[in-house]
Structures are given as structure tokens and as C-alpha cells.
Amino acid sequence: MVRAILTDPGAQELAEFLNEHLRSPGALVQVVGEFEVFYRGRAASVAEAGDFLLLVKPDGSVQVHSHRSVKPVNWQPQTDDLRVVFEDGIAVLLAERFTPAELLRVGFLAPALAVVLELREGGDFLLFGSEAEMQRALAANPEVIEPGLCLVHMELPTDVGGIDLLARDAHGRLVVVELKRGRASHEAVHQLNRYVESVRRVAGEAVRGVLAAPSVTAPALNRLGELGLEFREVSALPSSEAVEPAQPGLFA
Amino acid sequence: MVRAILTDPGAQELAEFLNEHLRSPGALVQVVGEFEVFYRGRAASVAEAGDFLLLVKPDGSVQVHSHRSVKPVNWQPQTDDLRVVFEDGIAVLLAERFTPAELLRVGFLAPALAVVLELREGGDFLLFGSEAEMQRALAANPEVIEPGLCLVHMELPTDVGGIDLLARDAHGRLVVVELKRGRASHEAVHQLNRYVESVRRVAGEAVRGVLAAPSVTAPALNRLGELGLEFREVSALPSSEAVEPAQPGLFA
DNA sequence: GTTTCGATATCGGTT
């Protein structure tokens, strides 16, 4: 699991260490110390000298973390080219991506620690309560949205995007359903409205629009009313039983 | 910078180590090993036994990384409560947030390494090419969008959101400008269309709509045409000079 | 506290 640890390396020593381990398959390389970070690509940024933690994963992704926040200060998803150069007496990591063209440059001003890890691929990762899961559940039980509702289509493409659920109500009217796994905002309302207008144009009949979500913001609810659309409360996690572990108290 | 390193700790030993250092101010705590991770809150997830890297920053944010991807497998922004318990012979980290109610549970099945770091707050972080910067630049020089354009408002609130720039063209017609720092998609077109329709309702006069971005997707450009709106190519990073470091070749 | 919006969004699926 821990392949190598190097404390208080010199610049040359760090460069050699990184050159060796960044090439080896499966290696997650970490460096801690005082860095200077430059980025240039979709935007450009400069992080002046400060203490950072660098992670380079085996897939070539790079992230530079500061003392706060989940989000790294600088990063690079899966790089196409990774190399370490020795410049003006300091080791420098160059992480490059081709599409989009981006370059991240980390200058190791004062490295304090370098660690090489091997994280074997683990077991499954299961997520409950995604919009996709909600969609499957409601497609199987449309009456949860409204009694008498009958599914016509799922992910029906229109000229303005895919409709989550298309159904007919008890009176045979077409119903466009837009799902949100979390609190629905006015964006969801506009999305629904576009779908409803598109279906009206094509079908040439009365079409209802329903926003199905666990909750909705006040402005979104107002806009829904103005546009003649409806809201239905639907929870994303159908029953807590489903995700509760075998023995109780694991989440206590 | 490096406060403590513990290799191959026992469960009890790790629990004590974490209890000591998670409380100390400014400590960034890291654990590497085989974990099991549960999450329950806005959604729910289970990561079966596997190798992970845990980071707990001084601000209480928690992230669990696997061997791939910039994004952690599980995380928790700034937690309200962090504690380590000893359960069934293993050390367990409980990271809780109150709003929204969320709990992350990391079971250290086989810890291999624990490190405590102190990352002092660093120098400034400068970002170039944000939409806000683009907005300021175009507000100061509206003729870059179109000769004769004259700024009327910036971030003008409407009933459907804030208009980036409102201007008048050489003929005195109102022009709604929507900015995007990256390639504009059909979402940006619909956003612009909502603003234009809102201004038309209020102003009761002819209103043009301009999408200003470095590029636009083909479907978005089609939709723009259908809606009678316009596209103007504007780059987010005005000149490469501005972000180029003093001595050339730093980004080479 | 709520809502909104930008982001170097990232990431995955589909065309």
C-alpha cells in the first residue's frame, strides 16, 4: 500500500523520486510542501508561494489542495502528459492536457514530504437516490405521481432536449413530467415549460406539465403557476429501509 | 509542516491518534488504507471495502479519494461534528453536517498510514478569464461587441434572472447581452431568450438579444437563429500578455 | 437562512 516515503528531500532528489514513481503503473504520488502553481488553459491562474498538498493519481489526474475546502485550488483531470523538469534549482511538475489545451505547472519551492501509494481497485460503489433511480421507480409506478397516470414514454427526445417521463392522465390528456432529485429551482420550471411547448406544437392537443421533486423554491412555484404548470412532491429516497444496513445502528 | 506520521497502526492506536490530532487547530489529517464508506443525507451510498485515501482539513471538510478521478468517491464540505469511535474492533470516523442533514461514515478496516500536516495559509490566488472579468472588460468597452453599442445597465435584475449587460445600439434599440466564458450551449440561448422576452414585455419596444461567447455549439446557433437572436464571438482571455509571467518560457 | 449563478466545474452517456 505504501510504496515509498521521502522526507525533506532536496530539489534534485525530489525530481529523481518523482521521475521514477510517476512512470510506474498504479502509483498515487503525493507531495507536501511550499509550492507555486500556475495554470493556463480554459482560464489562467497564479497561486503565489504557499503550503499545498499535491496528488497525482494513476489515471494522470492532478490536484493541488490548500488547507481548506473540498475543492482543490488547482487541478487537472486525466492529463495526456506528465513530466518533471529541473529549473532554476527547483523541481517542477508539468501536467498537460491536449483537449482542451491546458497546462498546470507546480513549482516545488520547499518540499517537505513525498509519498507513493498504491490504491488497489476496490469493491463496488452503490449510490441510492439518483435521478435515474427516481425515474425508473416512477416509470414502474406512475400512480405515485397521480392516480390513473399511464406511462407513454421515457427519455423522449424533443427538439429542445429529452423529456424525463411522458404519460397520459385519467382523462387521456398528455402529461409531461420533469424530475428533479433535489429541490427544484426556476431552471427546472423553464426546462419543463420548453418540453410542454414542444409537445403542444407536435401533438396539437392539450398538454399538462408536472414538475415532480421533493421540494421546490418559492420563485419556482410562482413561475409554475404563471405558466399553468403543476408541482408534485416526490421523494428521491423512496424508503429508508432499502439502504439501511443489515444490523441496525450503523448510521447512528 | 509534517506534524506526525504513523505507519501500520492498530485500530486502537489509530483511534487515539485521530482523536488527538483532529482536535488540534490547523491540522490536516490523512489516513491511507482499506476502508468501507457509508453516506446518508441528500442521497445514500455504500463504498464496499477497498483502498482509499482520506483527507480531513482544518476547516472540517472531509474527502475520500480512490485511485482515480479528481472528484472524491465520498466527501463532506465543512462538517459540524467530527468524531472517531471504536466499533467492533475498528476505528470509525463520523463526519456530520446539520444543514443539510448528512452523515459520512468511514470504517478503517486496515489502516496502513496516517499523516498529520500543517499547511499554513499561503499567498494570493489570482484567476484570469472569469465571466466577471469578461463582464467588466466588455462594460468598459462595449464597442468590442458591436460598434456604436452603449452600455445602459450591468447585472440588471428581471423577473427571470439578472441580465449580464443591457445596452443600446447605434440605432437606439435596446440590446440584451448574455455572456459565457466558455462555449455557449442551448441553455445559454434559452436564458438569453427569457431575458429578451422579459425586457420586451416591460419596455414595449424592439429588443435585440446577443449571445457573446468565445464559441457556440451548432444546435445552440440554430436555436439562436430560430429565435431571432444573434451571436458575437468574444474571447474570455483578452490578451495572453496579461497573464504571461515576467520572464518568457515559464509556461513552455 | 434562502436563492441564484458561475465554475478551469467534473463525469458519464449518447450520438
Add this chain to the structure above:
DNA sequence: AACCGATGTCGAAAC
């Protein structure tokens, strides 16, 4: 490769 939409989006600013 481009496009599209979800995300436990995160994070900051405006209200």
C-alpha cells in the same frame, strides 16, 4: 470528438 444533462455538484454573492 462533440454535445448534453446530472451532480450528494461546490462555493460565493446577493437578497
